[in-house]
Amino acid sequence: MPEFRPRIVAFVCNWCTYAGADLTGTSRMKYSPQVSIIRFPCTGRIDFMLLLKAFANGADGIIVSGCHPNDCHYSSGNFHARRRWIVFRALLDFLGIDVRRIQFSWVSAAEGAKWARLVNETAERIHGLGPFTDYHRLRGMGVE
Amino acid sequence: MKALQDKARELLAGGAVQVVIGYGRGSAAAARAVFVREASAVDALVLDETCLQNLAVYLRKPEVRRLGKAALVAIPAVLRTILQLAAENQVSDGSLIALAVTPSGGEVVPLATLDAVEKHVAGLDFPRGAAEEAELRKFAEMGLQERRSFWEEQFSRCLKCYACRAACPLCYCERCTVECNQPQWIPVPAHDLGNLEWNVMRAMHLAGRCVDCGDCSRACPVGIPLQLLNRRLVDEVYERFAFRSGMAVHGENAMSTFKPDDPEDFIR
Numbered sequence: 001m002p003e004f005r006p007r008i009v010a011f012v013c014n015w016c017t018y019a020g021a022d023l024t025g026t027s028r029m030k031y032s033p034q035v036s037i038i039r040f041p042c043t044g045r046i047d048f049m050l051l052l053k054a055f056a057n058g059a060d061g062i063i064v065s066g067c068h069p070n071d072c073h074y075s076s077g078n079f080h081a082r083r084r085w086i087v088f089r090a091l092l093d094f095l096g097i098d099v100r101r102i103q104f105s106w107v108s109a110a111e112g113a114k115w116a117r118l119v120n121e122t123a124e125r126i127h128g129l130g131p132f133t134d135y136h137r138l139r140g141m142g143v144e
Numbered sequence: 145m146k147a148l149q150d151k152a153r154e155l156l157a158g159g160a161v162q163v164v165i166g167y168g169r170g171s172a173a174a175a176r177a178v179f180v181r182e183a184s185a186v187d188a189l190v191l192d193e194t195c196l197q198n199l200a201v202y203l204r205k206p207e208v209r210r211l212g213k214a215a216l217v218a219i220p221a222v223l224r225t226i227l228q229l230a231a232e233n234q235v236s237d238g239s240l241i242a243l244a245v246t247p248s249g250g251e252v253v254p255l256a257t258l259d260a261v262e263k264h265v266a267g268l269d270f271p272r273g274a275a276e277e278a279e280l281r282k283f284a285e286m287g288l289q290e291r292r293s294f295w296e297e298q299f300s301r302c303l304k305c306y307a308c309r310a311a312c313p314l315c316y317c318e319r320c321t322v323e324c325n326q327p328q329w330i331p332v333p334a335h336d337l338g339n340l341e342w343n344v345m346r347a348m349h350l351a352g353r354c355v356d357c358g359d360c361s362r363a364c365p366v367g368i369p370l371q372l373l374n375r376r377l378v379d380e381v382y383e384r385f386a387f388r389s390g391m392a393v394h395g396e397n398a399m400s401t402f403k404p405d406d407p408e409d410f411i412r
Contacts (some may be wrong), residue, residue, distance in 0.1 A: 096292025
């Protein structure tokens with residue numbers, strides 16, 4: 001049996017975390033290749049439905065990351081997103097979906113090392129949790 | 145009941161309103177909504193323990209608005225719905241008269257302005273029954289897998305009829321994400337994945353807005369306890385943000401505002 005390689009989707013904001021991840025690369029830091037980064041204008045744009053779609057399409061884990069509080073390019077997008085995540089986590093937990101599969105984080109444009117650490121640690125944790133078959137098996141029951 | 149009929153007759157005869165939206169006798173023991181437009185027809189109005197529907201759902205319907213100014217028979221949950229709708233700029237002051245009642249009858253308090261509704265609501269209690277508290281506690285004590293299988297079983301019965309959406313007075317968007325097919329956010333067929341996505345979305349879009357009237361659960365033809373999901377989020381929003389929906393005319397919406405020190409123990 002081939003070794004389990006988790007698929008992690010990272011939803012990141014354009015202004016901080018994407019630039020931070022860029023810095024990780026230009027600083028020649030190595031980190032887990034199991035992450036696919038999707039760039040958004042702001043964490044405030046990251047709708048919870050996108051997270052559900054990532055899981056439905058095979059993600060085992062998700063990283064959502066943006067600017068630190070008070071650093072948002074649009075001044076309050078990350079504050080609004082934070083509220084949404086609080087409620088979303090409570091709902092997922094109530095529905096019996098493991099919230100450890102989603103890692104929320106603030107990574108600034110200067111925190112290339114933090115990004116590498118975040119991805120590695122998340123990959124390790126998701127590896128420990130195993131494939132998200134609980135969710136993935138819901139696929140294929142319909143027509144898509 | 146008599147007091148309500150008298151008040152309705154007075155309002156209709158005097159021309160203060162053109163329609164009274166209230167409860168009438170439905171089939172079997174159920175109550176149904178009636179729209180009384182003549183003073184002579186107020187006998188159709190009833191009020192008893194079966195009158196639980198949230199009549200505020202009709203306030204935004206164009207065909208109801210066309211009838212003219214309305215008096216709305218309002219049990220406590222409906223009063224809060226009116227305030228929440230007002231806070232979301234969906235009803236305007238002077239567009240309706242709320243007839244505050246309790247299902248067990250008693251006096252009828254006409255409230256002609258939104259401020260009057262707010263004042264009245266401030267004096268009301270919205271106690272949650274011991275059984276409801278116990279149910280939420282039961283979920284908190286369940287394991288993750290147990291909760292998961294519970295909801296999976298419940299959602300497997302979902303027909304995607306969207307009766308929960310139609311019954312909810314706060315689910316009023318003219319274009320719902322459900323009808324969006326570019327991209328198709330919510331799959332059309334009723335299968336497990338789409339059913340889960342729909343129910344997550346419904347609960348999320350009502351977070352911080354739901355007034356806990358319970359019409360979603362009552363409307364569900366297959367008996368999914370939808371109100372439980374909303375209730376869990378009502379609690380979360382109250383515990384985390386000290387916010388209750390439908391308490392003030394100019395209330396903020398919990399999810400479209402923030403505090404710089406909102407809890408973030410889960411964010412790295």
